[in-house]
Amino acid sequence: MIERRIQSGVGPKTGHKNEKGVGCLNIIVCIKQVPSTSNVEVDPVTGVLRRDGIKSKMNPYDLFALEQAFLLREQYGGTVAALSMGPNQAMDVLYEALYMGADSAVLASDRRFAGADVLATSYTLAQCVRKMGKYDLIVCGKQTTDGDTGQVGPEMAEWLEIPHACNAISIESFSEGAFTVKVNMDHSIYTLKIEAPCLITVDKDVNTPRLPSYLRRKRAGNAQISVWSMDDLADQAESHYGLSGSPTQVERIFPPEAHDDRECFKGSGEELADRLYSLLRQKKRI
Amino acid sequence: MAHIEVNQKKVTPEIAERLSSVCPFGALVVGEKGLSIESGCRLCGLCLKADKDGVLTLVKDEPTVEVVKSSSRGIAVLAECMGNQVHPITLELLGKALEMAAPTGQPVFVVVIGWKVSSAVESLRCYGADKIYVYDDRSLEHFEPLRYASCVEDFVRKVRPSVVMAGATSMGRSVAPRIAARFRTGITADCTGLALREDGDLVQTRPAFGGNIMAQIVTPRTRPQLCTVRYRVFDAAQKREGPTSQVEVMEEPDGLEKAGACILEVLAKPKEPDISEAEVIVAVGRGVKDEAGLHLVRKLADILGAQLACTRPMVENGWFDPRRQIGLSGRTVKPKLIITIGVSGAVQFAAGMDKSEFIISINNDPEASIFNISHLGLVGDLYEVLPAFIEKVGREEPVR
Numbered sequence: 147m148i149e150r151r152i153q154s155g156v157g158p159k160t161g162h163k164n165e166k167g168v169g170c171l172n173i174i175v176c177i178k179q180v181p182s183t184s185n186v187e188v189d190p191v192t193g194v195l196r197r198d199g200i201k202s203k204m205n206p207y208d209l210f211a212l213e214q215a216f217l218l219r220e221q222y223g224g225t226v227a228a229l230s231m232g233p234n235q236a237m238d239v240l241y242e243a244l245y246m247g248a249d250s251a252v253l254a255s256d257r258r259f260a261g262a263d264v265l266a267t268s269y270t271l272a273q274c275v276r277k278m279g280k281y282d283l284i285v286c287g288k289q290t291t292d293g294d295t296g297q298v299g300p301e302m303a304e305w306l307e308i309p310h311a312c313n314a315i316s317i318e319s320f321s322e323g324a325f326t327v328k329v330n331m332d333h334s335i336y337t338l339k340i341e342a343p344c345l346i347t348v349d350k351d352v353n354t355p356r357l358p359s360y361l362r363r364k365r366a367g368n369a370q371i372s373v374w375s376m377d378d379l380a381d382q383a384e385s386h387y388g389l390s391g392s393p394t395q396v397e398r399i400f401p402p403e404a405h406d407d408r409e410c411f412k413g414s415g416e417e418l419a420d421r422l423y424s425l426l427r428q429k430k431r432i
Numbered sequence: 433m434a435h436i437e438v439n440q441k442k443v444t445p446e447i448a449e450r451l452s453s454v455c456p457f458g459a460l461v462v463g464e465k466g467l468s469i470e471s472g473c474r475l476c477g478l479c480l481k482a483d484k485d486g487v488l489t490l491v492k493d494e495p496t497v498e499v500v501k502s503s504s505r506g507i508a509v510l511a512e513c514m515g516n517q518v519h520p521i522t523l524e525l526l527g528k529a530l531e532m533a534a535p536t537g538q539p540v541f542v543v544v545i546g547w548k549v550s551s552a553v554e555s556l557r558c559y560g561a562d563k564i565y566v567y568d569d570r571s572l573e574h575f576e577p578l579r580y581a582s583c584v585e586d587f588v589r590k591v592r593p594s595v596v597m598a599g600a601t602s603m604g605r606s607v608a609p610r611i612a613a614r615f616r617t618g619i620t621a622d623c624t625g626l627a628l629r630e631d632g633d634l635v636q637t638r639p640a641f642g643g644n645i646m647a648q649i650v651t652p653r654t655r656p657q658l659c660t661v662r663y664r665v666f667d668a669a670q671k672r673e674g675p676t677s678q679v680e681v682m683e684e685p686d687g688l689e690k691a692g693a694c695i696l697e698v699l700a701k702p703k704e705p706d707i708s709e710a711e712v713i714v715a716v717g718r719g720v721k722d723e724a725g726l727h728l729v730r731k732l733a734d735i736l737g738a739q740l741a742c743t744r745p746m747v748e749n750g751w752f753d754p755r756r757q758i759g760l761s762g763r764t765v766k767p768k769l770i771i772t773i774g775v776s777g778a779v780q781f782a783a784g785m786d787k788s789e790f791i792i793s794i795n796n797d798p799e800a801s802i803f804n805i806s807h808l809g810l811v812g813d814l815y816e817v818l819p820a821f822i823e824k825v826g827r828e829e830p831v832r
Contacts, residue, residue: 260474336698338696
């Protein structure tokens with residue numbers, strides 16, 4: 147069994163708080179490497195993927211999360227650690243985070259992590275967070291551009307038994323062991339007080355992420371990225387990781403279906419304008 | 433651990449090259465020792481399909497947990513209320529739940545969480561659910577993930593539904609993943625298609641791999657099966673003659689007050705242009721390259737009384753407000769008519785609009801995937817088509 151107790155409330159506080167309840171924040175930022183294009187198609191006949199050479203980049207939403215962490219560190223002092231899970235190539239985004247200003251970086255990389263869905267991914271990341279030691283805040287991007295789900299952050303918070311808030315537009319302050327945060331709900335803006343340690347996902351465009359700097363790059367030249375495999379984590383049951391730890395299964399993939407009642411015309415501007423006009427006329431839109 | 437094994441004896445350079453080119457994650461690497469599988473492997477299985485020579489074998493684990501699927505029954509919809517109003521997503525989820533329940537005979541439940549929700553519950557009773565479970569408490573007035581998760585957990589433990597559906601809204605996206613971890617079960621976000629098998633497995637379809645691909649996903653070993661669905665993907669349940677749903681008021685779980693964040697203030701957002709409510713939309717993509725193009729598009733929108741919307745790049749380059757973006761990272765729309773101008777039709781965009789009643793697309797690239805989902809495709813230069821159209825309208829009748 148995975149060791150955790152289910153409680154209706156918040157779990158035990160593992161985070162760090164100094165005597166005055168302010169100061170020094172240890173922040174972990176979760177980042178992900180994503181494909182930089184979405185140019186992947188399935189051949190409808192063979193079911194095989196056609197692809198252009200796939201290049202990768204940091205999930206753009208994570209840049210706002212990193213920047214938010216740096217801003218808090220500037221205000222309160224402390225450290226920012228970047229955490230990612232993925233193949234060895236994912237080191238690239240961790241280096242980028244270091245060059246932007248992260249103090250340390252951890253990559254969870256192991257073939258046994260492969261094929262992880264939301265549950266197994268969030269569990270693996272939560273295991274890494276536990277190993278990383280005391281923290282006050284985990285910051286995640288709102289979602290990724292390849293999965294677009296935004297589910298891993300809140301699910302990590304559940305594994306870690308800490309509260310969370312999604313879509314923060316600002317983290318206003320940290321005092322007496324709690325953050326004051328403004329979050330963007332569908333129809334309203336909530337201002338809430340959330341106790342550390344907690345997890346906050348950051349909305350996009352809430353700040354202007356800094357660029358990786360040459361100076362930091364030089365300074366970080368020797369910075370090491372810790373690479374952890376399953377053997378480094380407290381829970382070593384293979385059945386909790388990767389495909390085995392994933393309750394969802396992808397049964398098949400297929401190209402999106404095309405509408406069958408469709409018409410397509412090629413022609414001059416004038417001809418096509420006529421088509422458009424008569425159709426909109428027929429539909430009583432003009 | 434499940435993994436793919438390579439029989440190096442059967443590997444030839446040609447086979448290695450071919451299989452390696454199939455992998456979307458670059459995890460099949462041709463090296464000195466033949467073909468190796470790197471940690472990027474996500475076990476998508478495409479190489480297995482392409483393997484005609486028996487080079488690769490999938491080594492599977494036997495599932496360790498046998499779930500008695502029959503002990504979980506019913507489809508539950510997590511309702512979303514704004515004060516006394518029921519969010520339309522709730523009725524859409526309910527519509528789908530009832531449709532899936534009809535042939536399988538599963539009961540349909542609605543879970544309402546909030547404070548002073550009795551009139552919302554009363555109106556929900558007319559939409560065909562078998563039973564409505566209500567958590568009504570002062571501490572639930574505003575959404576807080578831990579408090580709401582406690583209520584959903586309580587409901588799942590007591591009622592044991594097979595499926596729990598939530599809206600892919602701020603609330604659903606925040607609370608559903610917590611429930612997934614709490615019950616160590618699967619969650620599939622932003623489903624665009626749902627169907628229920630006879631054995632109770634929920635077949636979930638969603639765009640995946642960040643590409644023009646749909647994935648069909650099941651959660652065969654665990655219950656409940658969790659999914660979220662965006663607003664305006666499914667048709668809303670129809671209102672019935674009278675209230676038919678039973679109501680059970682649940683006792684709120686212990687410790688609600690203290691759990692989670694403390695909400696200090698709630699401010700209503702100013703009313704913004706809401707493209708997801710629009711009846712007619714003109715959507716702009718990268719094919720519109722300049723101010724002159726935008727001017728043409730605005731004119732077209734004026735003629736049709738349409739709302740303007742756009743693709744992600746148009747937001748990223750600062751031409752449009754993010755609230756006008758259609759797609760997975762923007763809004764889902766389902767207008768009666770949508771005209772896309774210079775939109776290529778990436779799956780992320782298409783997923784946000786392909787349920788529109790009628791789709792017209794203008795693009796000069798005949799291969800653009802937008803044409804696969806368009807009812808009327810016009811392959812041509814928008815800078816020629818639009819002026820000709822606008823002129824024609826001006827000639828034939830006064831602009832509205």
